[in-house]
Amino acid sequence: MSYFEFLSVNSTRFIDGTLITAMQTVLAATLAIALALTTGLMRLAPNALIRGIATVYIEIFRGTSLLVQLYWIFFVLPLFGITLEKFTAGFVAVGMNLGAYGAELVRGAILSVPRGQWEAALALNMSPAKRMWRIILPQSLVIMLPPWGNLLIELLKGTALVSLISVADLMFEAKQINATTFLSAQAFGTALVVYYVMARFIITPFMRWLERATARKLGKA
């Protein structure tokens, strides 16, 4: 069977899998960004309890493996009465894992906004929330966007693990095709190329565009 025939026979499965991977990526990214912002800010809170909660979350999710977290959320969490459907468990695990890494980016970026900006905002008598939201966060956004680009590629790669709890993503379909055709190079090779295209030609250009747009908006371009 030529590679072209292989593709035309299996194209539906590859396309379906790619769509699921794309959905997992978008949902996990949304969760990761929300968690990163929340816990990254919590890490800077004056209240020790709030800081502590964020630290525990970050250390646990950064200190263990995504696969361990995924299995724990899918197999163990139901014992605590929280049963997540596999699709949900998948993006929740990926999002929580990458959110912990993102929190450190958020924290680092906020801390690297020059001191003068904090003082200037204080001098204008802005409330702490306003100061953060209007002055500090926009500036730290420019600083943290480039590393977020790398993190989102890690997140995309992370979604491949959801196939191990039978979410029918690209990785899962590749395994299925491999099992029925025994054409491993074609099955896994095609999936590798699709992941590469998503990372290099969708996520990376999108993040570059976002970086430029943000810089322009903040008058830094």
Next chain:
Amino acid sequence: MFDWRWDFTAEILPRLIIATGNTLLAAGLGYAIAIVLGLILALAQRTPYRALTMTVREAVEFIRSTPLVLQIFFVFYVGPQFGVRLSPWVAGMIAIGLHYAAYLSEVYRGGLESVPKGQWEAATSLNLSTARTYFRIVIPQALPPSLAGMGNYLVGIFKDTPMLSVIGVAELMHTANAIGSESYRFLEPYTLVGVIFLMISLPSAALIRTFEAWVRRKLGMS
């Protein structure tokens, strides 16, 4: 309340501890491959041969942008298709070693680029050969700025070893899965795996920082 069974915990703990040894072995072997191969990938990108540098650059980008678990499957299953059977360990070490070699090559590249041009010029003026300049002059100076990144990826490779379970490497995750399917109990094995990972990865971050400071001192560069 969570139905945690301590007798079961005691029963499975020895198996998990033995598997931890395998996890550490896999991380260590994979890292050893990555450290050497990564240097080769980094140096290859500094040669004057454009075709070589571009090919290696693209290969590194490709490896970094695609999932490790898929690469593990690829290496494990593609061999037999062409008549080469790799054992799970060999396939796993190739895949994880190559994956982290790509990451480490980026760390090395940054380190190598941070060495001032004047160091090369001084080496030329002393007539040192290119190889000797790299090994005696440039790499020792590229090392300290690379250590933080190298340490991060050591912890990273350790945390990625559970993916080797998918092709049957008997590390921690694989053992926990086996226990789960034998006993239908997932709470203890999966939780213990998480705890073991935490117990190793949390202190190692601090250890790596200490080591980094020690190397800097050793090279007289602090």
Next chain:
Amino acid sequence: MTEELSKYPLELTGGDVPMVRFKNVTKQYGDLVVLDSLNLDVAEGEMVAIIGPSGSGKTTVLRMLMTLETINGGVIYVDGQPLTHMHHHGRLVRASNRYLRQMRSNIGMCFQHFNLFPHMTALENCMEGPVHVLGLSKAEARERAENLLDLVGMSDKRDQHPSRLSGGQQQRVAIARAMAMRPKVMLFDEVTSALDPEVIGEVTNVIRKLVSEHNLTMLMVTHQMGFAKDISDRVCFFFDGKIEEQGAPDELFGNPKKERTQQFLSAVKEAV
């Protein structure tokens, strides 16, 4: 290129071979001509000071001699042999790496920013080349390095890393390191420019000592006009990639002929 090279001799012979000869040497970066068909002879044992405004190509002269820059036209001869070309079936062709390494052993260089190896002590810096390039035993290299560190007055700091040394001390170690290779030609590229004024003297004194005690051929790019006048046998004033004027130091500093030389020297004097 080969066409043009055929007019140059394969090597210099006869009674009066200069230690260094630049023959029609040209260097350009794209359209920018840094050195324009330079001709310069330096006799054995001669100390030539090169002065001129920045961008006049003076540092490029030294960097080409050290083979840190490629050459776009002409031929450089060192001790009668072509430096960046070699014989091939009776013609000159671009030198192989092996030939370059052989020729480079004639030349030593000190840099504006010292470029000491930061992870090696002063002594190790001076031993690196002798052990790993010249193939000396550790003991021989150590003895040579210690003698030279003594010469530059750095014996007591020989086990220090460069980060613990002042600029003047680092530059003196760098001189010892270059001398340890026993070059026939020494190049000093603005060796005092990065130094604080109060330590310039300790470096210039070492160079004075080398001039009086060793029969070395030296080329020195400098902004220290007084030092150049004191120490050199000849001064070359570079302007726009060419030697605008050259002569004995008393002559050139005391009675410059060309208008540009006069302008440069009076501008430098005003700055002091």
